[in-house]
Amino acid sequence: MTMVTVRPYSQALDRLRSAGLRPTRQRLALARLLFDAGDRHVSAEQLHTEAVSNNIRVSLATVYNTLHQFTDSGLLREIVVDAGRSYFDTNTSDHHHFFFERSGKLSDIPGEMIGVTKVPQAPEGFKISRVEVIVRVDG
Amino acid sequence: MTMVTVRPYSQALDRLRSAGLRPTRQRLALARLLFDAGDRHVSAEQLHTEAVSNNIRVSLATVYNTLHQFTDSGLLREIVVDAGRSYFDTNTSDHHHFFFERSGKLSDIPGEMIGVTKVPQAPEGFKISRVEVIVRVDG
């Protein structure tokens, strides 16, 4: 018996709808690039380049706007590992990252593969919004 | 019996010596600001402002250079939590951080207060250089 992945059409439209974002040409095209290819970590510049080379006419400003709108509506997660460059992760579930210092690339570590114990209480009046583990690797 | 902290002079000079850095006026002054006041998390801009208001004549470029030299020689640790701004931590021992999203401030979590278990192997050919835990808090 063989497993078959049925992908009748991009889920991009549904994602936009459920996020309450108008499915404009640019947003749809970017959503396809982002979500139709499994888990990804992209910078704005990268995504823009990729869009352009796929003949999607979209400005860099719109890519930035779109990435932030997607992040605000929970479709993406922003990751900061490197001063002066933001990455956006299409995997919004609970997980952590390897960061490859030489190449500047990221890769996912499934949430259950790392255990963080004894996380201290947030100080009075604050609540923990996320516990992020970054395993920096080199070599 | 009373414990007395004897601080005959700043340890800044010794720190520079042991790091093999020439103790210039600027480096000494910055080292005093950084290390004579316990654990600190500062940005370049912050440190420069502080220096200027303490009548230390030093340019922002030199502050950047100095922070990087200190980091390279192990006197400081660089922390990236916020896109587009680097912090430098005078505590170079094994520990983690709270990051206060609203104020942009950091505070230390002693190394032994968080346990990270089951850290996966670094991929073939890579070695782990650091495991960083950032507890983002909000509110």
Added chain:
DNA sequence: GTGTTTGCAAAGTGTTTGCAATTTA
């Protein structure tokens, strides 16, 4: 049609660099 979204170019951050002048050893 009306309100939203886009693209452009300009402006804004934070950081780095080139090089002459200054300082340190």
Added chain:
DNA sequence: TAAATTGCAAACACTTTGCAAACAC
């Protein structure tokens, strides 16, 4: 005095913004 360090101003990389034109509903 020779080599290292500094300051300045310009250059940089990345990101955000203002606003008119284009678009979605």
